[in-house]
Amino acid sequence: MxxxxxxxxxxxxxxxxxxxxxxxxxxxxxxxxxxxxxxxxxxxxxxxxxxxxxxxxxxxxxxxxxxxxxxxxxxxxxxxxxxxxxxxxxxxxxxxxxxxxxxxxxxxxxxxxxxxxxxxxxxxxxxxxxxxxxxxxxxxxxxxxxxxxxxxxxxxxxxxxxxxxxxxxxxxxxxxxxxxxxxxxxxxxxxxxxxxxxxxxxxxxxxxxxxxxxxxxxxxxxxxxxxxxxxxxxxxxxxxxxxxxxxxxxxxxxxxEDLRQSTRSVTAGADHCETLQTTRYCAFPSYAGWIPLWRDAVGPVVAAVPTAFRHRLPGITQRAGTGTFDPTVTSRNILTTMSWGRNGAERDSRRALAAQMAAAATGFPRGTQRGAGPSGCDARGRARTVVALWLIGQTEEPLPATSTRSSVRTDSGKPTERVVPASDLGAVDYGPAELAYARRLLAQSGARERIRANWTALTAPATTLDEALPLLNLNRSAASETPKGTPCE
Amino acid sequence: MRVICRPGVLVPPLIRAIDWVPVSAAAVVSLGLALVTTPGSTVEPANAMVTLRMAGVLLGAAAGFALVDAAAVTTAVAPVPRWLRQWIRTLLVAGAAAAAWAGTLLLLTARLADGTEMQTPGLVTEAAVSLLIGLACTAVAVRQRPERIAAVIGAAALLIIAMSTLPYVEEVWPYPGSPRWGEIHRAWLSVLPAPLLTLAFAHRDVAR
Incomplete structure (x- = not known):
């Protein structure tokens, strides 16, 4: 130069x-x-x-x-x-x-x-x-x-x-x-x-x-x-x-193929499968490193379920963002996405996954299933709601239920607002009373044994909260609200 | 000395004084891009929106060149107040840029695929805000350095602002049919006064 x-x-x-x-x-x-x-x-x-x-x-x-x-x-x-x-x-x-x-x-x-x-x-x-x-x-x-x-x-x-x-x-x-x-x-x-x-x-x-x-x-x-x-x-x-x-x-x-026009299943390709402690996890091959994270979220919930009932629990399969839902897969698996939280947001991811397993364990409709139809269902006053929230609490603190608003066109053509409950358990609504009882159960020693001993009764859809309180050794502290929507089946 | 305030007399000389080359180039490029978007077939709203948004930013960057007055030092002592001259320049170039953007919109709407529609009010808001921010950035720069380089500084500032929205592209530039369209564009409308106030502030007489 x-x-x-x-x-x-x-x-x-x-x-x-x-x-x-x-x-x-x-x-x-x-x-x-x-x-x-x-x-x-x-x-x-x-x-x-x-x-x-x-x-x-x-x-x-x-x-x-x-x-x-x-x-x-x-x-x-x-x-x-x-x-x-x-x-x-x-x-x-x-x-x-x-x-x-x-x-x-x-x-x-x-x-x-x-x-x-x-x-x-x-x-x-x-x-x-x-x-x-x-x-x-x-x-x-x-x-x-x-x-x-x-x-x-x-x-x-x-x-x-x-x-x-x-x-x-x-x-x-x-x-x-x-x-x-x-x-x-x-x-x-x-x-x-x-x-x-x-x-x-x-x-x-x-x-x-x-x-x-x-x-x-x-x-x-x-x-x-x-x-x-x-x-x-x-x-x-x-x-x-x-x-x-x-x-x-x-x-x-x-x-x-262009995934946006895809007619393939959302879970197609999730071939890397491992079975850890009676739960089967399937991920896309490049995401296999997250299986331990899913196990840490879902493991405490599965461990809290009595051994005799664990075989009925679903597996965890990863899904892509777009595609069709294969009923044979979705009926036996919880679908988890291709993202996970970090720096504080992992608690939301863990709670969401644990909640889906808790909902499955207690018999609530989960994930893409809507139970009582597109308006969700109301689980107030039921024992299994408290058990589900207690199961979530094994991993992360359970949160109150909220709702989502969407604009729907009725048959007359006029747009109306539809309010659908949204909580970690899915389109399932519950009130502060259920949450309070679950928190008291989490603080109580010996709750795990009592729940295990009375599992069938506590997770039956018809068991009310009042019937369950003596089984759980809880005093009646707050009355639960009357259900606002259709009760969950 | 009375301050002369007859805007009508000022318009023809200012039209001659404004550098129309950048806005014309931006208009030609915008219309050209509207023709070249997915060539040979009809245009999907998503592709049309990309072209319209980029045309808005380009026109905002080009409009700043009209605010540069090469004889700024001389005209500072004229009896006509600076804010009048600068606002007339702003309105003239904003009109031209708006016409060019409207032409691009019409061209793309004519080429739109059947059964789809263009969400025009939101796009107009975005283009108006882009144009005003470009003008505001250059107006502030021209106050400090009354040379053509100020227009490049203003254009660069607009491009930097546009690029800083890229990590949040879904929240600032929503895709067509997004459920948050209305909410996001109400936020755009609430931003509109900011560049207007900046323009009002920057167009005042420069203190000596």
Whole structure:
């Protein structure tokens, strides 16, 4: 590198490092991603790609920053000042082309590192972390910086870079699964999708070199030292693209069906099954690491059920977000989703899963079953409600029942509001009295033996709370409210 | 010295003074994107919304260029108050940007797939807020640096604000048919006074 070029690169690097477009967007990206994923347990197959995709925000800042660096030449009287200097426009362009992509890549790498560190806090990640996603995140940032410089040379208008940024993101959103894009984001609603092969990285790198050469060609197309690298990198782009699109991975990706139009079962593919302490857990293969978490949530509930009745308890199967429900699976299994809480939110996940098992153990309709129809059912004044809430309390503190409101069109066509009870047990309503008795049972020693001894009576649908109080050795403290809806069967 | 306040006389010179190139470029790009959205077939509301939202942000970024007055130092001593000149510029460019966005909306509605509908009132709110925030960012920047670079700073500020909503994309830019559509757009409407107040504050005379 010649001395003026080296000096220019150092100067541009210093300016780029201080540019608010880069450090502010890095800060925003890291903060935004960390906050939005704070309460979710990570799946590396997804989070690796999402972390790489979030670097595009830094790329947008790099595009604008490099563009402004190039347009510095055209400010006020800058053209008159720089024309007679011995350092030509090409050298200044090359300095920007070296400095800005390097600084942007450094910021992107730091941002990705911090996001990954944030994801590791209090987490039990599942899935497979593909190391290829790290350069796949960093290379498009360099490409965007180089693109900003090229746009600055060929279309020297201040508004050209914002238009370019918008077109870039529009293309990314409208054609999300095209491997022609330098970065392929994680498709929504997919489980273990096929990712582009390593040729795609070569394609992105060759594209960066081609665009950089195009930026340099603006002021010196007669220079022979540029034509050869330019032609070479363009050829590399074509070769890498052909290899990517014709790779076995591309054929596999084309065969993957779109889950949104899926007619397959929601639990299809949940093949990794383990039986732990009489309960059978089935998960998607990449999520198998969460089975211990499910066991910790559901185990205390199962342990509280008398041994003779445990064989009737359902298993736990993981479900995808979309698809059809297979009755043979849903009748014998509790369906759990592809997410789990973290940093405080795991208590909600544990309580929800424990509640579904408690509802199944005490005979309540659970999950997708609605018991007394679409309006839910009311479990006030029944003994098994208190037992179900006590079972939930083995894992996490039970919470009061709430309700959900939805707008429904009646037969007359007028929209009315329908209020459906919602609690951890499903569309089952209960009052504060049942909750209070359950809490007293949890605090009482010897409650477990009494419940075990009278299990059949306590979980019969017809047993009222008043009949159960002597069996549980509880004094009548609060009268339970009259049922507001149809009683649960 | 009486402050001259005859807005009608000011409009033709300001039309000539405004740099219409960025807004025209944004309009051409928006209309072009409306034509190119899922080319060769009808458009689904989800894809149309992406184009409309991005067109709104682009037009908001472009509109700021109209607030830059190259002769700001000279016109500061003119008897016409700065707020009048700046507000006329704002209204002129907002009208042009609104027309361009409306053209994009009409184009996409014409290309919409059968049996689907565009939730226009919510989208209009989003576009109006994007435009006003873009104008407000540039108005504040132009107060500090009355040069064209202020418009780029304003555009960058708008893009940064738009990007900071990306981690919460479901809550800020709901998909068509989302059950939270009404609630989210009432929140958008409640944001509307903020850029208007910022504009009112930024368009005042610059203290010397």
């Amino acid at each position: 010649s001395r003026p070029l080296f000096a220019l690169v150092v100067a541009e690097t210093r300016i780029a490092l201080r540019s608010p477009l880069l450090w502010l967007l890095t800060l925003l990206t890291v903060t935004g991603r960390t906050v939005s994923t704070w309460h979710e347990m990570p799946n590396w197959s997804v989070e690796g790609v999402d972390t790489a995709t979030s670097a595009l925000v830094i790329g947008a800042g790099a595009m604008l920053a490099a563009n402004l660096a190039i347009l510095r030449d055209r400010r006020a009287d800058a053209l008159e000042l720089t024309d007679p200097l011995p350092v030509r426009a090409q050298t200044r362009t090359l300095a920007v082309l070296v400095a800005y992509p390097l600084v942007a890549m450094a910021y992107a790498a730091v941002a990705m590192g911090m996001q990954i560190a944030g994801l590791l806090i209090n987490s039990r990640p599942v899935g497979h972390f593909d190391v290829r996603e790290l350069p796949a995140g960093v290379l498009p940032v360099a490409l965007m910086a180089v693109l900003g410089a090229a746009v600055g040379r060929w279309i020297p208008h201040l508004f050209a870079a914002p238009v370019c940024i918008l077109l870039f993101f529009w293309t990314l959103v409208q054609f999300p699964q095209s491997w022609l894009l330098p970065m392929v984001p994680y498709p929504k609603l997919a489980i273990d999708p096929v990712r582009p092969p390593a040729w795609h990285l070569l394609y992105a790198a060759a594209l960066t070199l081609t665009v950089g050469t195009a930026a340099l060609l603006r002021h010196g197309s007669r220079h022979p030292g540029l034509v050869l690298p330019g032609a070479g990198s363009a050829a590399a782009v074509a070769v890498a693209l052909t290899l990517t699109l014709n790779s076995p991975a591309a054929a596999a990706a084309a065969r993957t």
